[in-house]
Amino acid sequence: MEKQAVQRAREAFLAGRSRPLEFRVQQLKSLQRMITDRQGEIATALKQDINRVSVKHTVVVHYMELFYLELKRVLLGTQKGSTWNSKGMNKVDCNVLYLKAYIQPEPLGVVLIIGAWNYPWALTLQPLVGAIAAGNAAVVKPSELSEYSASLLKALLPRYLDQELYPVVCGGVSETQELLRQRFDHVFYTGNSTVGKLVMEAAARHLTPVTLELGGKSPCYIDKDVDLRVACRRITWGKFVNCGQTCIAPDYILCEPSIQNRVVEGIRQTLLEFYGPDPKSSPDYGRIINQRHFNRLMTLLEGYTATVGGQSDSSQRYIAPTVVKDVPPQARLMQEEIFGPLLPIVTVSDIDDAIHFINEREKPLALYVFSSNKKVIKRMLAETTSGGVTVNDVIMHYTLNSLPFGGVGQSGTGRYHGKHTFDQFSHHRACLVKSLGMEDVNMVRYPPQNRQKARRVRLAMRTPLVDFSRKTYIWAVTATIFAFGLLVTLTAILLIAGGLNCTCWRLWQIWR
Missing domain, CATH: 3.40.309.10 (Aldehyde Dehydrogenase; Chain A, domain 2)
Structure with a gap:
């Protein structure tokens, strides 16, 4: 069952279903709707799991489990998804300004999210929000210790989210071990350091990167x-x-x-x-x-x-x-x-x-x-x-x-929350786009080499980097247009002034 769930999620991801920004926003809004519609059921499950609060005290549940998730993570991921997915301009050498260098966030693929029992909703859905916002497929494994919350999550999530891209797998140690035998593109685990070591060891067999949110003595x-x-x-x-x-x-x-x-x-x-x-x-x-x-x-x-x-x-x-x-x-x-x-x-x-x-x-x-x-x-x-x-x-x-x-050392590796979760589940792809023109500039790197080419290379290496952020780029273009316009205007003024001066001189000669 675990293997089939992972396979279906990978097929759905490879089909490109999770990539369009409109789809991601729609899924995040559906997740928000689930949280809003099902607060009573979530409170009941928490009461049964850990006697967190009495069933009537749903306001406490909302604060501890859902408030920051619903109003911060989901909405932030929905409203700023286009900004998070935009290309970020990078620093480039000023002697090669005819190229375009940028960083393109891309989804990692199929990720595994292993939740914790102490906050079974917040610590499972928070990373899921980032995984969806980044365009990944995600297999969700809630903790078996919070069994009522796990069962409810398994029942609810397929009603609101894409069933193939975001399956829920319940079970204990054996089911978790079977999931870890599969190849994922990222594993996100929240729990104790003993299990964290096992997760990292299993992920290492596939060279899968991990995020470990552990603990320690604070x-x-x-x-x-x-x-x-x-x-x-x-x-x-x-x-x-x-x-x-x-x-x-x-x-x-x-x-x-x-x-x-x-x-x-x-x-x-x-x-x-x-x-x-x-x-x-x-x-x-x-x-x-x-x-x-x-x-x-x-x-x-x-x-x-x-x-x-x-x-x-x-x-x-x-x-x-x-x-x-x-x-x-x-x-x-x-x-x-x-x-x-x-x-x-x-x-x-x-x-x-x-x-x-x-x-x-x-x-x-x-x-x-x-x-x-x-x-x-x-x-x-x-x-x-x-x-x-x-x-x-x-x-x-x-x-x-x-x-x-996130933690450091024995308390964990990786970080999340808000855009940090999006970044954790994204590959920041380095992109360089060049023109086929101006080939003379590239001649210095081609053999045969000589002292003249070596001097040009040393000069290029001493050239400082120019920060081409989006705002810098806009200002640079604006300044260039303004300078060009100013040059045209001054030229026109000089031409007109020269013409008037010539006319006045001729009239003076005629009058004399």
């Missing part, structure tokens, strides 16, 4: 000179939304010992404000995706006494928002991505210690810095590396289409 440094009330509210939201199952959630806090207790108290008060005295009964607090992940998280907590929270219920896969302070760096909690509602606090002596602590570990997907000191912020940005950074907030860099989203 640190959150809190400076002592900051408004802790605001900082704790923002950190608490980013950490415990979706029950901590967010790839860019703050994984742990770094702060000086002098403010650790104030941070704990700030988080405690915020949790009371957000979820009430019993988060288990709050409609805004979710559950762990399955029993395996529940057991993994409870194992990470073994041997520690929770300063805040710590309660759990295996029958509901419930773990309360939990804070653990004075966690040693070598603890198991600090050795792997938590991906759940457990927040360890590690104390550091100062900003130097914090930077050293971060740089000793793998490069994270996100870095968060809370400080009112510009020097502290500048040092954190200059002396650390991460996929993305947000200062004095968390997660929000993900929401901006203008910023590329």
